[in-house]
Amino acid sequence: MGLPRFGRPIDGKSSPNLYVANCGPAVGLSFNTIATVFSTFGEVIGVYAADESGTRVIVSYVEESSAQAALKALNKRPCPDLAGRFLHIQYSIVQPPKQVLTNDSIPVSLAAKDLNIPGLYLWPEFITSAEEEELLASVDDMPWKTLAKRRVQHYGYEFIYETRNVNTSQHMGELPSFVSHILERIMKISDFDDAANIVLDQLTVNEYPSGVGLSPHIDTHSAFDGLIFSLSLAGPCIMEFRRYTDGAWLQKPDLDADSKEENSDCGSNFVRRAIYLPPRSMLLFSGEARYAWHHYIPHHKVDLVKDNVIKRGSRRVSFTLRKVREGPCKCEFPQYCDSQS
Structure with a gap:
């Protein structure tokens, strides 16, 4: 637009x-x-x-x-x-006409069901404002690891960016007590039965300064099981999803936002969807959404949502909760699976 x-x-x-x-x-x-x-x-x-x-x-x-x-x-x-x-x-x-502010002509949805991506769920206001402040205060009291464009913390197992995997032989201990109530709330999600049966054992906390995003990627299949939860705190953002045509994603490097900027769009080689993630919302990747769709946070300081300009905060902090996989992945999407290809 x-x-x-x-x-x-x-x-x-x-x-x-x-x-x-x-x-x-x-x-x-x-x-x-x-x-x-x-x-x-x-x-x-x-x-x-x-x-x-x-x-x-x-x-x-x-x-x-x-x-x-x-x-x-x-x-x-x-x-x-x-x-x-x-x-x-x-x-x-x-x-003369020029695009001043767009999301690359992608309509931005407010609900996951509007994206028509199987396995994607979003719960706004998953936590209260008071709980959000407590979580932010807890991580700010802990040491951060500084990457090129953002800061991170790892709990349970460290995520190794060079290999995009975890070293399962180096267990860092249990998840911190300040996420206990989040784990309990996940187990009580009524519209997703499998949530009650998963024991999440890995947490990555990311702090994104204003304007910093994340390049398109799929979390490595062999690293984590099929449910990935992402809690957004402090600031809003747009998350884009891309389903590449078979083989097209292999032509495009799976870059991390801390290494270099993303390559230009592949145009006809993928389908695109976008959703608005407000603070305190919980996003769940499962099934096709987790295994076959690349997700991506555009490098913007301002986003256009339903004709409204949404300014990103000075920081956005995400809590990504996952279960480290034991054994190879046997998903139904072998073309994206490092265990099967």
Whole structure:
């Protein structure tokens, strides 16, 4: 979905479009709220993100006179209907089409069932805000291992990035007590019976600074069993899923975000889906979603979700809980399985 691109008029003349600073989703003002306030001066065509900050928008009117009236009434003064924000407004013009902010034309879903990926589940608000703060405080009291672009902690077994596997002969002990209530809650998930039968014994905590993502990959089949849980904390993000045509994924390196940037998209070689992961949500990979779909976090500081600009937080922390596999994988997807190919 491409958004109009705007710039400042060269000759300083007025136009039906206004650039409005100190106003946008990042300061708690939705596009709908902004449009409602500015529509008191005339018919509004739309409200758009002016850039990736989430604090500057473009308000586009049908009539130039409406923009003139709004600028005269609202510029350089607080607006009670917009949380008292002190607005800075100037005229703007439409420039040649260019994608200003997109998710590469992928519609972003809010529910896992809308993606039509068998085995993928999402539970929003899996934990409370208080529990989220306690989990973050617990890991911040523990030592971090610094990678090129993010920090990690491993419990139970260390994940070896060079081999994308674990050394099962080096057990680091039981999972920390601060995730005990998370494990108990997983066992009580009513809409996924197998959750009660799994004993998760490996935890990786990842801290992603704003703008840092993860390149497309499938967790190594031989390393972990069929259920992988990922709890999102502190900040939101978009996660993309890719199902490559047979053999196409072999043409593309399975890169980690800490080594180098992802290669350009393969276009017709894969099917793409995307979902919004809010803080405190739990995502489960199982079956086809776990074994056959690459997952990926785009390297963005701002995401577009249902026409709303979502600014990522200063950090996002994920808790990935897994069961280390004993013996080879015997899944139904041998083309993606290191145990069978």
